[in-house]
Amino acid sequence: MRHAHIDSFLPQAARALARGPVAVIMAEDLVEVESTLSHHRAAGFRQTVLLAPPELALAPGVESDPALHRIDHPVREQDALVRAVNMLIAAAPGGTWFYYGYNAEYLFHPFCETRNVRELISFHVEERRDAMLAYVVDLYAGDLGRFPDAVDRDGAYLDRTGYYALARRSPEGEIMERQLDFFGGIRWRFEEHVPRPRRRIDRIALFRSQPGLQLRPDFTFNLEEYNTYACPWHHSLTAAVASFRTAKALKLNPGSTYDIPSFWWHNSVPFEWKSEQLMRLGLMEPGQWF
Structure with a gap:
């Protein structure tokens, strides 16, 4: 409707x-x-x-x-x-x-070829988790001459290295428990064209609603436990959002398009559209997921 x-x-x-x-x-x-x-x-x-x-x-x-x-x-x-x-x-x-x-963003989770998102959520609830961290993994066309908007599902690439995390601090400067700021992909490689608040690649993309919950403009929530990458006792599941959004924006923005003749570099690899590749590259975490 x-x-x-x-x-x-x-x-x-x-x-x-x-x-x-x-x-x-x-x-x-x-x-x-x-x-x-x-x-x-x-x-x-x-x-x-x-x-x-x-x-x-x-x-x-x-x-x-x-x-x-x-x-x-x-x-x-x-x-x-x-x-x-x-x-x-x-x-x-x-x-x-x-x-x-x-x-032009596509959610992946560990073993998504054989287990659907409802099974994922059911397991996550059993782990007493109400939200799931996802990494936004930049995709881009290998040939910008043929695909000037940088979107090519059949010929998509991603970076296999260049990802890192920094401790997240509160407004008072205190290190926040089980929270990190993650960076990498073409937002890192072309950071001069990306405003500082938009350089992070972490997003709390899956969550369970409750009264008073609010999503903030930086894709974190007003309840800090929702923003953690794992529970206190072991590693938790994480997901990945394979996304053409940043590449598309950089090529459609007049201020950056002429500075970027290609997104390809020596660490570019074809995107396989499979969860196994994302786990192998460390771009999502199966945790205790069986």
Whole structure:
């Protein structure tokens, strides 16, 4: 069903989103929207909220999906996704699991080829975890001459090295327990074109709603335990979001596009679209996941 504004969807959100988990996808532009929706539907999300510009045209079979709730949304406004997610948290039943991301971003988790996201969440709940850290792994086209927007699903590359973490500190300068700031990918290699607040690649992308929970503009939450990478007693599951978003932005931005003739370097490798590759490269953690 299509809604002209998020306010028209919120009164029915509790009923519409009762059968989670829910994927919230914001289409910043018209690139790879349907492949993004298809990927997350196949991953096991029962409901999808699509925040999209009014001019987006979807195939009739996609538009008519009863599990798709399309909302016309001012996607180019600052923090448009964050504001929408917070409104959905407040309107959905408590305990609803959400994922949020953008078009041309694809969620992966350990062994996702044989275990769906509902099984992942069930295991995570048994570990007494209410949120899951994800690393946003930059994808990019190997040939920008053929793909000037840097998006090529069939010829996608990622960096196999160059990732690192720094201790996260509170506003008072104290080191925060089980929290780190992660960096790497093309945001690191081309950091002169990326504002400092946007250089991190960590995102709390999967979480369970509760009263008072708020997503912050830096993709962390107002409840600090949600922002931890692991529980106190052992390593926890983490996920990965394979994302063309940064590459697309760098090539479409007039201030950076002419400085970047190619994203390829000696540590570029083809993306295999498999969880095993991401685990092998240390870009997500299976924890105690069996």
